[in-house]
Amino acid sequence: MILLTGATGLVGTAVLQRLVAARRPVRCLVRDPRGLGEHRVRVQLALGDLADPPSFRNAMRGVDTVIHLAASARDQPAGSIEELNGIATWRMVRAAEKAGVRRFVFVSGLGASPHHRTRLLRAKALAEDVVAASALETTILAASLVYAPEDRAQRLLRRLLLASPVLPVVGRGAAEFQPIWAADLADCILATLDRGEARQRHDIAGPATLTAREVLDVRVRALRRRRRGVMVPEPVAAAGLRIGENLLKSKTPVCWDEVELLTASMTTQAGATGAENLGVQPAAMPAVLGPVVSREAP
Ligand SMILES: NC(=O)c1ccc[n+]([C@@H]2O[C@H](COP(=O)([O-])OP(=O)(O)OC[C@H]3O[C@@H](n4cnc5c(N)ncnc54)[C@H](OP(=O)(O)O)[C@@H]3O)[C@@H](O)[C@H]2O)c1
Numbered sequence: 001m002i003l004l005t006g007a008t009g010l011v012g013t014a015v016l017q018r019l020v021a022a023r024r025p026v027r028c029l030v031r032d033p034r035g036l037g038e039h040r041v042r043v044q045l046a047l048g049d050l051a052d053p054p055s056f057r058n059a060m061r062g063v064d065t066v067i068h069l070a071a072s073a074r075d076q077p078a079g080s081i082e083e084l085n086g087i088a089t090w091r092m093v094r095a096a097e098k099a100g101v102r103r104f105v106f107v108s109g110l111g112a113s114p115h116h117r118t119r120l121l122r123a124k125a126l127a128e129d130v131v132a133a134s135a136l137e138t139t140i141l142a143a144s145l146v147y148a149p150e151d152r153a154q155r156l157l158r159r160l161l162l163a164s165p166v167l168p169v170v171g172r173g174a175a176e177f178q179p180i181w182a183a184d185l186a187d188c189i190l191a192t193l194d195r196g197e198a199r200q201r202h203d204i205a206g207p208a209t210l211t212a213r214e215v216l217d218v219r220v221r222a223l224r225r226r227r228r229g230v231m232v233p234e235p236v237a238a239a240g241l242r243i244g245e246n247l248l249k250s251k252t253p254v255c256w257d258e259v260e261l262l263t264a265s266m267t268t269q270a271g272a273t274g275a276e277n278l279g280v281q282p283a284a285m286p287a288v289l290g291p292v293v294s295r296e297a298p
Helices: 010-021 033-041 053-059 081-099 119-133 152-163 182-193 212-222 234-251 256-263 273-277 285-289
Strands: 002-005 026-030 044-047 065-068 103-109 137-143 166-170 199-204 228-232
Touching (some): 002 010, 010 026, 026 053, 044 053, 053 081, 081 103, 103 119, 103 182, 119 256, 137 182, 152 212, 166 212, 166 234, 166 256, 182 273, 199 273, 212 256, 212 285, 228 234
Parallel strands (some): 065 103, 103 137
């Protein structure tokens, strides 16, 4: 039995699709099973929350492999970024050890470190250390920016372009990424499952290095739109978004902790080699997003 967390997310959806297609027995730890769509009748369900450790302890019964994808780039009412990504992973690893799980698969971000400028990648560094130090067989995949057609970023951008004649670019937009399609990352994750090494670590990146500004341009072109970019200094963007967070609380469409992730590079010198070593030839972002016809008013 595979326990999959984060099955309703960008990467989790693609992983679940592949596990179900391969007829592998799956249990999904979810807050709300409706997010699983049609797959919810094909998997075992364990209701749980990263902020509620007893819930995922129960979900581990009879599990051979945990694929831990659940994460949050923003604070939630029940837990901070540090609790949901760092401490929860620590608790999940401990629960897996106690339950006799064999392998723990964890997805981190390229460049995670205890001194990273973003809270998420500091918490991911702590989580990576816990996973790597555990007694289990472990797999860590450190990914660059992950995307998919019509992902949350694309939906937000579509709304922004409808509302604004210019495109706000935070800072200089110079941070570098090697965007990887969620489907390619999912293929990488599946490819690691049947490898025997007790300790695996893979840096997973797409085939091209793009600045944050170039990523935004690819996304805008995919929506068949054009907009003049306007640089917004980081302190101004942070202050503005924090005002929105104070007013809208968890309903804010985007918060500074999420935007800040686009100001720090996530690259590896090895480029796409990590994915290729797992038998995956990652696609280029413009080829995946392509220009799509917008269904909304120009
Ligand atoms: N996206 C990227 O650019 C990127 C880059 C590098 C690494 N990663 C890592 O890759 C993994 C998958 O990322 P993703 O992009 O697929 O994330 P995502 O789309 O934001 O999905 C997050 C998943 O975590 C679940 N989740 C959030 N808070 C939870 C909580 N309190 N309790 C239980 N489940 C919770 C969500 O479930 P709900 O449906 O209940 O919200 C959702 O299934 C994450 O570990 C992420 O940090 C992502």
